[in-house]
Amino acid sequence: MSEKKPAQEPTDNAAEAPDESDASVTDSAAEGSDPGVAAASGESEAPQVSEIEKLKVERDELHNRYLRAVADLDNYRRRVMREKDELRQFAVSGLVESLLPVFENLGLAIASAQQAKKPEDIATGVAMVLEQFRGALASVGLTEIKPEPGGDFDPHKHESLSHAASDTVPEEKIVNVIRSGFALNERLIRPASVVLSSGPPADSASDAK
Numbered sequence: 443m444s445e446k447k448p449a450q451e452p453t454d455n456a457a458e459a460p461d462e463s464d465a466s467v468t469d470s471a472a473e474g475s476d477p478g479v480a481a482a483s484g485e486s487e488a489p490q491v492s493e494i495e496k497l498k499v500e501r502d503e504l505h506n507r508y509l510r511a512v513a514d515l516d517n518y519r520r521r522v523m524r525e526k527d528e529l530r531q532f533a534v535s536g537l538v539e540s541l542l543p544v545f546e547n548l549g550l551a552i553a554s555a556q557q558a559k560k561p562e563d564i565a566t567g568v569a570m571v572l573e574q575f576r577g578a579l580a581s582v583g584l585t586e587i588k589p590e591p592g593g594d595f596d597p598h599k600h601e602s603l604s605h606a607a608s609d610t611v612p613e614e615k616i617v618n619v620i621r622s623g624f625a626l627n628e629r630l631i632r633p634a635s636v637v638l639s640s641g642p643p644a645d646s647a648s649d650a651k
Contacts, residue, residue, distance in 0.1 A: 540578040547571050587623030587634045589616050599623060601633040605640035613641040 551567040558564050576586070587599050593616050595602065603620060611617050616636045623634030 537578070537582045540581050541575075544571060544575045544578055547574060583627040584631075585625050587625060587630075589619060589634055589636060591616055591618060595636065595638055599625075599630065599633055600636050602638050603635050605638050607641065607643040608639040609642050611639040613639050615639050 548571050551564075551571050554567050555564040558567075589596075589600060592611050595614060595616055600616070600623070606617050608617050615638065617639045618637040619634060620637065621635040624631045
């Protein structure tokens with residue numbers, strides 16, 4: 443008679459085997475959390491990228507404006523230099539044009555003087571050319587400063603060269619005019635050179651006492 447083997451007790455496979463349902467829940471939770479984090483990260487990075495691009499555009503615009511300003515300034519400087527050079531070259535064109543008749547008449551006066559028989563004729567012709575010359579200078583704003591003897595001394599228009607005794611001209615008044623002065627459009631170019639009176643001579647002053 444054969445011997446019966448004892449029946450094996452059932453093992454608790456359910457306790458030892460890992461719970462597949464719990465693992466799937468964990469995986470699904472993990473998978474569910476990743477898209478949310480990525481979306482939040484994308485939303486936070488998007489404004490930063492947009493702000494950087496905006497700053498780059500502003501930087502490029504400011505740089506272009508700077509280059510245009512530098513170019514405009516350089517063109518302005520060149521134009522001013524060119525205008526100044528042209529003004530320097532042609533500023534006296536009006537004066538030269540007004541002096542041309544004087545130049546021509548002076549040549550005619552010399553030719554007439556060579557044929558004149560009377561000195562008075564030569565003097566008259568030269569005086570006419572001189573008046574024409576004064577008129578040409580006056581047309582560009584040049585005025586002659588020629589004080590009268592006995593007049594007041596003006597340090598803004600006159601230059602005292604010396605003093606001279608005078609019985610007729612009071613002290614510190616103008617006795618004689620050595621050289622006329624000139625002013626261009628009321629701006630002094632050259633003062634008139636004058637001699638001032640120092641009063642009566644010493645002998646006259648002692649006789650008076």
